Amino acid sequence: MKKRLTAPFLSADDLSALRDLRTGDSVLLSGVIYTARDAAHQRLLGLLAKGEALPFDLRGAAIYYCGPTPAPPGRPVGSIGPTTSYRMDSFAPALYERGLAASIGKGPRGAAVKEALCQSGGVYFAATGGAAALLASCVKEAKLIAFPDLGPEAVYELKVEDFPLLVATDAQGGDLY
Amino acid sequence: MMNNCRTLSVNAVSEAVAALCVEANLHLPKDVATALELARQRETGALASGILDQLAANAQIAAAQCLPLCQDTGLAVFFVELGRDLRLANGADGAGGADGDIYAAINEGVRRGYAEGFLRKSVCDPFSRANTGDNTPAVIHLRLVPGRSLRIVYMAKGGGSENMSRVTMLAPAEGWEGIKRFVLERVREAGGNPCPPIIVGLGIGGNFELAPLLAKEALLRCLDEPNPQPDLRDKEAELLELINDLGVGPMGLGGRTTCLGVLIKTAPCHIASLPLAVNIQCHSARHGEVLL
Numbered sequence: 442m443k444k445r446l447t448a449p450f451l452s453a454d455d456l457s458a459l460r461d462l463r464t465g466d467s468v469l470l471s472g473v474i475y476t477a478r479d480a481a482h483q484r485l486l487g488l489l490a491k492g493e494a495l496p497f498d499l500r501g502a503a504i505y506y507c508g509p510t511p512a513p514p515g516r517p518v519g520s521i522g523p524t525t526s527y528r529m530d531s532f533a534p535a536l537y538e539r540g541l542a543a544s545i546g547k548g549p550r551g552a553a554v555k556e557a558l559c560q561s562g563g564v565y566f567a568a569t570g571g572a573a574a575l576l577a578s579c580v581k582e583a584k585l586i587a588f589p590d591l592g593p594e595a596v597y598e599l600k601v602e603d604f605p606l607l608v609a610t611d612a613q614g615g616d617l618y
Numbered sequence: 619m620m621n622n623c624r625t626l627s628v629n630a631v632s633e634a635v636a637a638l639c640v641e642a643n644l645h646l647p648k649d650v651a652t653a654l655e656l657a658r659q660r661e662t663g664a665l666a667s668g669i670l671d672q673l674a675a676n677a678q679i680a681a682a683q684c685l686p687l688c689q690d691t692g693l694a695v696f697f698v699e700l701g702r703d704l705r706l707a708n709g710a711d712g713a714g715g716a717d718g719d720i721y722a723a724i725n726e727g728v729r730r731g732y733a734e735g736f737l738r739k740s741v742c743d744p745f746s747r748a749n750t751g752d753n754t755p756a757v758i759h760l761r762l763v764p765g766r767s768l769r770i771v772y773m774a775k776g777g778g779s780e781n782m783s784r785v786t787m788l789a790p791a792e793g794w795e796g797i798k799r800f801v802l803e804r805v806r807e808a809g810g811n812p813c814p815p816i817i818v819g820l821g822i823g824g825n826f827e828l829a830p831l832l833a834k835e836a837l838l839r840c841l842d843e844p845n846p847q848p849d850l851r852d853k854e855a856e857l858l859e860l861i862n863d864l865g866v867g868p869m870g871l872g873g874r875t876t877c878l879g880v881l882i883k884t885a886p887c888h889i890a891s892l893p894l895a896v897n898i899q900c901h902s903a904r905h906g907e908v909l910l
């Protein structure tokens with residue numbers, strides 16, 4: 442049974458739905474998510490350190506660790522599969538602390554991220570690595586919102602529909618890996 | 619014997635390379651697709667089967683909609699065999715003198731292919747991390763061979779699986795047992811990071827820089843093509859079985875399918891050494907070749 446969820450997670454119902462997720466659950470995610478990988482995370486944390494505003498509202502947000510291929514004519518984005526998540530482990534706890542609800546990537550997370558999930562009630566989803574064309578078909582709109590100089594590592598706001606995910610690490614300390 | 623020489627324009631090389639890059643990124647090689655299909659039939663777990671189904675669907679969508687199989691369209695790696703009686707000309711039809719640069723011609727092909735094919739540019743400076751913007755420079759391994767033709771083999775090597783690769787210098791006494799131990803530990807530790815099901819390329823022997831080159835070249839052999847060295851076939855089969863017994867499974871989430879094939883290439887080495895390189899390749903094993 443696949444659960445349907447919508448990002449961002451703002452209402453009390455949304456947040457309790459997140460808390461109820463358990464590792465191994467299949468989820469179809471719709472709504473708005475943001476892309477960010479290594480270089481973008483460095484900049485986001487830099488902005489936070491300086492007390493400046495982020496290019497998107499972190500509260501209830503979902504961040505997708507990915508760097509898509511350029512959009513061919515007539516499509517919102519190119520291929521868009523997840524990148525390896527452990528490289529974002531040093532950045533993730535600070536973001537969860539400030540309201541991030543979900544991150545999406547591939548591969549296991551470190552102890553500090555698991556701890557942050559338990560504290561914040563957030564979740565880590567795994568998408569299938571290398572299923573980038575399939576995942577592209579679930580992206581309906583894409584808008585470049587920050588760091589255009591980073592090329593494939595820029596931050597995009599994506600509108601997704603039935604994006605297929607697995608709950609890899611939940612807010613109870615459960616871990617699929 | 620200059621009159622035996624053939625001339626080829628650098629532009630023809632660039633065009634062929636550009637087409638090769640685009641083509642390889644859209645189509646999964648047949649041997650890999652077949653291996654994934656066979657693995658799907660053997661897989662029993664719902665999670666693992668679901669992932670393998672997604673990979674099959676992904677390959678179909680990529681080909682039908684001209685989308686890259688993976689968003690990481692890789693660092694461009696080339697194995698080039700240049701016939702020693704082939705001269706490269708800068709102009710068309712041999713005009714402009716036969717002093718064309720094979721490296722420049724291939725890099726120009728990468729530049730065009732990655733732009734025209736809407737492939738991702740994933741090459742940057744190691745310190746500043748500034749992107750070069752056109753996916754160059756490519757990694758080019760050139761070999762001079764007899765003849766008048768040019769064979770170019772291309773591989774789009776993703777970062778996720780490359781990051782999980784390792785080189786080690788074993789003591790000769792560790793032998794095959796030591797090799798197996800190191801490989802199994804590497805695959806287990808890599809877990810879901812290199813996007814299993816993986817293909818494992820092993821370079822055994824040579825020296826510190828040759829072993830990884832052997833491992834990478836080993837990855838270019840088709841999965842359904844037996845090792846040309848009969849004594850290595852049993853070793854490949856044995857290691858494949860052991861890797862799949864680890865239960866890492868598709869995407870590291872458990873299952874029977876961790877590895878689709880083990881491919882070994884060897885070279886003689888120093889009496890004091892047993893160099894071993896483990897080059898991990900993800901299921902998105904994109905490569906192709908062209909003969910000019």
Ligand code: SF4
Pocket residue numbers: 522523524570571572688689690691775776777778779811812813900901902
């Ligand atoms: S490891 Fe391979 S399949 Fe996975 S994201 Fe990298 S290139 Fe794509």
